Amino acid sequence: MIHVELTTFGAVVKFALDIEAEVSSFYESAIGAVTDPGLGKLLENLFHRGQKRIKTLLRVRRENVTEMILEPIAGLDSEVHKPVIVFPEGADDGVVRETAAAIETKLHEFYMHAAAKIDFLSEAAYALELLADANREAAQDLHSAI
Amino acid sequence: MGVEVVKNYINGRWVESKAKDTQDVINPATGELLAKTPMSTREETLQAIEAGKAAFNRWRATPALTRVRHLNRIRDAFEENFEELSKILTMEQGKALDESRGEYRRTIENLECATSVPSLQMGYNTEDIASGIDEMVIKQPLGVFFCVAPFNFPAMVPTWFWPFAIGCGNTYIVKPSPQVPLSQVKQFEIIHKLGLPRGVMNMVHGGLEAVNALLESPDTVGMSFVGSTRVGKLLYKKAGEQGKRAQVQGGAKNFLTVMPDANLERTVPAIMTSFFGCAGQRCLSGAVLLAVGEIYEPLKKAVVEGAKNIIVGNGLEEGVQMGPMASKSGMDRVLGFIDKGVKEGAELLMDGRGIQIPGYEKGFFIGPTIFSDVKPKMTIAREEIFGPVMSIVHVKDLDEAIDVIHANRYGNASSVFTTSGKTARNYQYRVKAGNIGINIGVAAPIATFPFSGMKDSFLGDLHGQGQDAVSFFTENKVVITRWF
Incomplete structure (x- = not known):
């Protein structure tokens, strides 16, 4: 992923779309690699959730660019919010779980921070908060599965 | 390979212009030549007017709810092609991608607002204005309207007008800015696939010759213009002399x-x-x-x-x-x-x-x-x-x-x-x-409100968008009724 300064609404959503695609790809690979069927099901749900989230982000981008308040954004850096998405060779269930939980926590932080930065687009901010909520719940589910 | 000369869209068909003169369409970020715009001739422009005129009676007799179903289909198709449309706009005009997305959001909102025409076009009536006599107002479409569009909002500005115009039962001709015609070409490519009856929407590229033909024809009924005050005043005067309706959005400071x-x-x-x-x-x-x-x-x-x-x-x-x-x-x-x-x-x-x-x-x-x-x-x-x-x-x-x-x-x-x-x-x-x-930096009215303007920034009385647009694109007919 190329480092992008998140200085516009479009840049924020583009960054979100890129990481959602990477995260989906991670979950897709992880599904077949774990032995615990419960964890496999959870990862499968997260993979499907990712596809819906991408559609949500595309809709949010289309519907919320408003000329009256298309204001610059400052203080949101993609480097800070980029999750570490690696799928180690031969990783056991515990490592996959921990990696997934860390990704979800990182995404939660990003979406909450981004929502605060684009509070001038309240519908978009709310949509990002909902995405963050889902990340927090997923992180909890993954932690409780450990 | 040669650069494409964009085509006119007349009576539901893509038509190559026979004009010898063209204007280059340049990507302002790269200096790359993207296409050429033909300076369409008077004859070509008259063909578009003829198409609009021929389509008018059948289109105005089409029920309003059926007319706006076409607008809904166009709206959905613009939504489906949102990113591609936004990128074409940025490529030809230069504005940042988010700004293009913002422009297309407003474009779509105008289409959405115009789907309220079946309500907005309702007239009004009173019983017993005298004993046993009733009176009513019907808001009727007028015929062939056209717009002369600017270079700064080439995607959105035409939709201040045409969705309302055709929603009310008129037919329409868009004359895009020759500097930035590609957004309109893409919009018409989308519209072409959606089954809008022939002649209801037409597009003629060009400059002064095309605009003069549109203004001087006895078969057009009104003009919407967005551009400089200097040109706008000339066109407004000419429209008045021809007895046409006109709304002119001019310069600003x-x-x-x-x-x-x-x-x-x-x-x-x-x-x-x-x-x-x-x-x-x-x-x-x-x-x-x-x-x-x-x-x-x-x-x-x-x-x-x-x-x-x-x-x-x-x-x-x-x-x-x-x-x-x-x-x-x-x-x-x-x-x-x-x-x-x-x-x-x-x-x-x-x-x-x-x-x-x-x-x-x-x-x-x-x-x-x-x-x-x-x-x-x-x-x-x-x-x-x-x-x-x-x-x-x-x-x-x-x-x-x-x-x-x-x-x-x-x-x-x-x-x-x-x-x-x-x-x-x-x-x-x-x-x-x-x-x-x-506490607003860009006081841009949304589609349900008129895009206003005063002094040398606007000539006319009714603005684009919303109820003003419906009034501009209809005329009130009064009917007084007594039954023996």
């Missing part, structure tokens, strides 16, 4: 007033997007910043700091906040104004001339430019620059600010930044501008 009690932290980002968004080429862009009283010094400092952070570049790259000027001639014109500001003694706090964008050396870029110590009589404070140039004028109080605003010939938009409700009310009550913003 928009004043933004910042009161000493303004919330600077929230105000500065709004000012940035107003002056430098779309590279200052909105007709709603801020042009003069009126700093009232002691806010002058902190405001100067804050806007320079804000402008330093603006990322200028190719609008297709996410994160770019300001693209190039739309054309080389536009860039040269703005550079001329900056030179004039320096010569007339304004202090150049930030100089956007000569900005280099790596990889885009052939682009028409000017960076954010800020003048302070500007006097109201200076050229840069009076004339429309249409570029990313902010002129800061120090005034002592609100009365002086309003005097400066009213001394200008234009009255398109004006905003005040304040935390005082009384000041805000005073401003909206007194300032002669069609679109007023209270």
